[in-house]
Structure formats: structure tokens, C-alpha cells
Amino acid sequence: MKAFISRSRSSSNATSQLRRAFTTTSNKARVQFTSAAKSNKKLSIISAAALTTGSLIYLSSLNTPILNEAKIKKMQRIVILEDDEDDEEEEEDDDEDEHERFERQRQLNIQNKPHLSQVFSLSDFEAIAKAVLPKGAWGYYSTGSDDEVSLRENHYAYGRVFFRPRCLVDVDSVSIEHEMMGANFAAPFYITAFAGSPMAHPDAERNLQQAAGKENISHMIPFQLSYSADEYHNSLLPGQQNFQQLHFYTQEQFDKAGEFFKNLETSRPNVKAVFINVDLATIGNREKDSKIRAALDPASNDELAVFTTSDAKYFTMTWKHFEELKKLTNLPIVLKGVLNRYDVLKAAELGFAGAVISNHGGRQLDFAMPPLEILIESKKLLKEKNLDANFDIFVDGGIRRGSDIIKALCLGAAGVGLGRPFLYAMSGYGEPGVQKAIQILKSEMVRDMKLLGVTSISELNEDMVDATSLKYKGIQSSDMLYNYNYTEMPPPKFKS
Numbered sequence: 414m415k416a417f418i419s420r421s422r423s424s425s426n427a428t429s430q431l432r433r434a435f436t437t438t439s440n441k442a443r444v445q446f447t448s449a450a451k452s453n454k455k456l457s458i459i460s461a462a463a464l465t466t467g468s469l470i471y472l473s474s475l476n477t478p479i480l481n482e483a484k485i486k487k488m489q490r491i492v493i494l495e496d497d498e499d500d501e502e503e504e505e506d507d508d509e510d511e512h513e514r515f516e517r518q519r520q521l522n523i524q525n526k527p528h529l530s531q532v533f534s535l536s537d538f539e540a541i542a543k544a545v546l547p548k549g550a551w552g553y554y555s556t557g558s559d560d561e562v563s564l565r566e567n568h569y570a571y572g573r574v575f576f577r578p579r580c581l582v583d584v585d586s587v588s589i590e591h592e593m594m595g596a597n598f599a600a601p602f603y604i605t606a607f608a609g610s611p612m613a614h615p616d617a618e619r620n621l622q623q624a625a626g627k628e629n630i631s632h633m634i635p636f637q638l639s640y641s642a643d644e645y646h647n648s649l650l651p652g653q654q655n656f657q658q659l660h661f662y663t664q665e666q667f668d669k670a671g672e673f674f675k676n677l678e679t680s681r682p683n684v685k686a687v688f689i690n691v692d693l694a695t696i697g698n699r700e701k702d703s704k705i706r707a708a709l710d711p712a713s714n715d716e717l718a719v720f721t722t723s724d725a726k727y728f729t730m731t732w733k734h735f736e737e738l739k740k741l742t743n744l745p746i747v748l749k750g751v752l753n754r755y756d757v758l759k760a761a762e763l764g765f766a767g768a769v770i771s772n773h774g775g776r777q778l779d780f781a782m783p784p785l786e787i788l789i790e791s792k793k794l795l796k797e798k799n800l801d802a803n804f805d806i807f808v809d810g811g812i813r814r815g816s817d818i819i820k821a822l823c824l825g826a827a828g829v830g831l832g833r834p835f836l837y838a839m840s841g842y843g844e845p846g847v848q849k850a851i852q853i854l855k856s857e858m859v860r861d862m863k864l865l866g867v868t869s870i871s872e873l874n875e876d877m878v879d880a881t882s883l884k885y886k887g888i889q890s891s892d893m894l895y896n897y898n899y900t901e902m903p904p905p906k907f908k909s
């Protein structure tokens with residue numbers, strides 16, 4: 414084991430010395446640091462470096478050293494970093510603009526990114542994305558609305574549901590294949606539609622499309638695709654099947670819906686259903702995103718303006734509009750963004766194919782209930798009205814593990830969507846990252862289904878879970894991985 418110890422009295426020197434030593438050491442080395450760095454800001458720079466190399470790192474200030482003399486003596490190799498003539502330069506470093514420092518570190522993070530083999534979960538992808546993405550892009554992706562209560566509760570809700578596994582079942586062969594909207598897929602989850610992919614990776618949605626095709630899962634094509642629909646559809650893999658997302662900005666666009674559907678029906682046989690937003694009466698207050706952008710130099714922020722939605726105006730939709738849309742196509746229409754069981758019921762009564770219970774990943778109305786809770790209420794109501802059989806309920810928001818997907822399916826979901834995890838996988842690794850994220854979810858599902866004692870999706874049912882704590886918000890097993898990645902809202906900045 415190798416230890417780096419800085420003897421510098423200046424926290425900035427110590428930080429810089431350790432950072433230099435750290436970045437030049439072998440990625441495989443197990444590194445321990447004790448540092449004079451006092452401010453959290455400086456410690457977090459080193460933490461970020463540790464994250465990108467996958468090394469283990471211990472930090473402490475000299476006042477509270479974690480390595481006592483005895484421990485230090487046991488180290489195979491100790492490198493003492495004395496103050497050197499760089500001191501003056503390092504002091505100047507202190508004056509470096511916070512954003513420049515962040516950017517310098519980000520470039521280092523990109524160079525030292527962990528090998529894909531070091532990624533074990535979707536949370537790992539998120540941690541890496543946070544370290545390699547420009548601040549503005551991270552803000553845009555990770556933000557929820559207002560106080561982000563719905564954003565967090567979407568995820569925490571899954572932590573309040575527990576399994577009731579069965580034993581001694583022959584689970585040698587487990588299949589997670591699943592039919593959604595009349596099409597067969599290799600798994601019951603899909604990459605949901607989201608704007609802003611080019612900020613994550615230059616190949617943008619091409620990464621999602623190709624990875625989804627190779628893994629035979631559905632990619633919901635965003636209406637706000639960053640390149641032409643023809644290019645998208647021309648590069649599909651043989652047999653690839655998709656969902657299409659749609660929203661309307663203007664009356665004129667709404668009036669052309671018939672043409673849009675006709676084009677799908679005649680030229681896009683891969684599209685199996687159209688998911689139309691019902692959650693865009695206006696745009697939620699994405700406060701964290703706004704704060705992060707406000708703190709950035711507007712001149713360096715042009716790229717983001719394209720995706721910034723605060724000024725976006727949508728066409729006001731009512732049930733009447735949806736009934737008109739339904740007459741224009743034979744494609745199944747699914748309402749995306751339903752948040753009340755009575756709206757689920759109404760959609761079923763009107764003969765729509767399904768609904769996605771979604772609060773847009775916590776980006777619209779804050780304090781909208783977690784989709785998992787609304788799913789249970791909606792299933793119950795549909796069953797009471799005998800409308801359960803021909804109406805599919807999907808959920809999205811906060812799903813990060815195969816076990817989350819299994820829980821949603823046990824509680825009656827016809828399938829689930831994931832957004833940010835695929836954005837984050839693409840941010841670090843492009844298409845191979847997205848493909849690995851899909852594979853992680855698939856293998857988590859297969860493993861957990863074996864442990865649950867089931868061999869196919871159709872066997873999952875509500876008796877396999879205990880959801881009695883679901884509605885008790887605030888009670889959840891502390892999800893360390895989620896909390897580690899969660900970015901708190903930055904307070905306003907004082908002028909220096």
C-alpha cells in the first residue's frame with residue numbers, strides 16, 4: 414500500500430500536491446491521503462479524482478489525521494510531499510476562477526474515467542456522469558422542480574416496497590421477455606423519451622437507438638429528436654421496434670397530427686404505439702437548473718439555451734383534443750404523464766390503449782405523488798370497473814435497479830420507462846455505456862427473479878411484495894448510492 418502525505422501548511426498547496434501525486438499514480442494503486450486541505454471544496458476535488466480512477470481514498474485534515482504514526486510506519490511506501498518552490502504558483506492557483514478549476518478537473522476526470530468494466534450499477538454511471546459532464550448539462554439533466562420532493566420520492570418509493578420470495582422453485586431457466594403494445598421485447602423496460610441528448614454525447618440519440626436495437630428493448634423516440642427522423646429510421650437494426658413520443662407546441666402542429674400519424678402508419682412500421690404528453694400545461698420550475706445556469710457565464714452557455722425549457726410554450730390540450738386525435742389513427746395511443754387514478758379511468762373508458770403514470774421525472778408539479786403509489790390505486794379502480802384487461806399502465810421516474818422494475822410489475826405495471834440512467838450512461842461511454850446499462854438491468858432482473866422464485870414476467874403478482882409502507886413518505890431504507898449522487902440546490906452566490 415502506498416500513502417501520500419502532504420506536510421504543506423497551506424491547504425491549497427497540499428491539495429494540489431496530492432492531486433498531482435494522485436493523478437500520476439497507477440490507477441490500480443490503493444491510495445491513502447492525509448491532507449492539510451480544510452475546505453470541503455478542495456476535498457471534493459480529490460474525491461472526484463478518486464472516483465474517476467476507481468481508487469480507494471481516505472481524506473483527513475492534519476488536525477484530525479486518520480493515519481496515526483503507527484499506521485504510517487506499516488505502509489509499504491510513504492511519499493512525503495514537502496512544500497516546494499511551486500508554492501507561489503499554487504497560491505495563485507487559489508485565485509483561479511471556480512469554474513475554470515471545475516473545468517480543469519473535469520478534463521482530468523474525462524481522461525481518467527474508469528474502464529467500463531468498473532461500472533456495476535446505474536448509480537455508478539450517474540456518479541461518473543456527474544464528474545465528466547459540464548456543470549450546465551448536469552444541472553439540466555439532474556434537476557427536478559421546486560424543492561425536488563417528487564424527484565426524490567419517485568425513487569424512495571421503491572425503497573418502501575419489500576419482497577415476499579418463495580423457495581424451492583425450479584428457477585434454472587428464467588425469461589424476462591415481455592410483450593408491450595403488441596410487440597415482443599427482450600425485457601419489460603424501455604428507454605423513455607427525453608430532450609437534450611447532444612449535451613451528453615455527440616452521437617446523441619444514435620447511442621440510445623443502437624443500444625436498444627442490439628438489446629431488443631424499446632427506445633421511445635423523442636419528438637424533439639436532435640437529428641432527422643429519416644436518419645433515425647434508416648439506421649434501425651433489423652426487426653427493431655419503437656414507441657414514438659409526441660407533444661404539441663402550436664394549434665397548427667396539432668392540426669397536422671393526422672399527417673404525422675399517417676406517415677408513421679405508412680412509413681414507420683417499427684413504431685408500435687404513440688405516447689402523447691398530457692403533462693405539459695406549462696413547464697415546471699426547474700429551480701436547480703436555473704440556479705446552476707445563473708451562476709455560469711452566459712457566454713459559455715449557448716448550447717444549453719436550445720434545451721432550456723423555461724420559455725417553452727405548449728399548446729393547451731384537453732380531453733376533447735385527445736378524442737379528436739384518437740379518431741385520426743389506428744395506432745395505439747398512450748397518455749404520457751397521467752397522475753390521478755380518475756384520469757387513468759377516464760382514459761380507459763374512452764378506449765385509449767394505456768397511460769404512463771409519470772411526473773416527468775420530478776420535473777413538473779412538485780409534490781405530485783410517486784408513480785408507484787398511483788399505479789396501485791389505478792389498478793384497483795380499473796379492476797373494480799372491469800376495465801383492467803385492455804388498458805396498460807406504465808410507470809416511469811426514479812427506477813434504478815432491476816428490483817425496482819420487478820416491484821412495479823408485481824404491482825400491475827405493463828412495463829416501465831427509465832430516463833436519466835441512460836442519459837448518464839451515454840454521457841460517460843456513448844453507445845457501449847447505454848448497452849451496458851441495459852445489460853445490468855437485465856441481469857439484475859434475472860438474478861432477482863430467481864431469488865424471488867419466479868421464472869417469467871407473467872408470474873409476477875402483488876402477493877410477492879409487501880407495499881403496506883409505500884404511502885408513509887419519509888420512511889425509507891437509506892439509499893446510500895442515490896444519496897451520494899444527489900446534488901443539493903446551490904444557495905445564491907455572494908459577490909466576491
Ligand SMILES: Cc1cc2nc3c(=O)[nH]c(=O)nc-3n(C[C@H](O)[C@H](O)[C@H](O)COP(=O)(O)O)c2cc1C
Binds near residue numbers: 658
Ligand atoms: C433531461 C430530461 C429531458 C426530458 N425531456 C422530455 C421530453 O422532451 N418529453 C417527455 O415526454 N419527457 C421528457 N422527460 C421525462 C422522461 O420522459 C421521463 O418521464 C423521466 O425521465 C423519468 O424519470 P427518470 O429520469 O427518473 O427515469 C425528460 C426527462 C429528462 C431527465
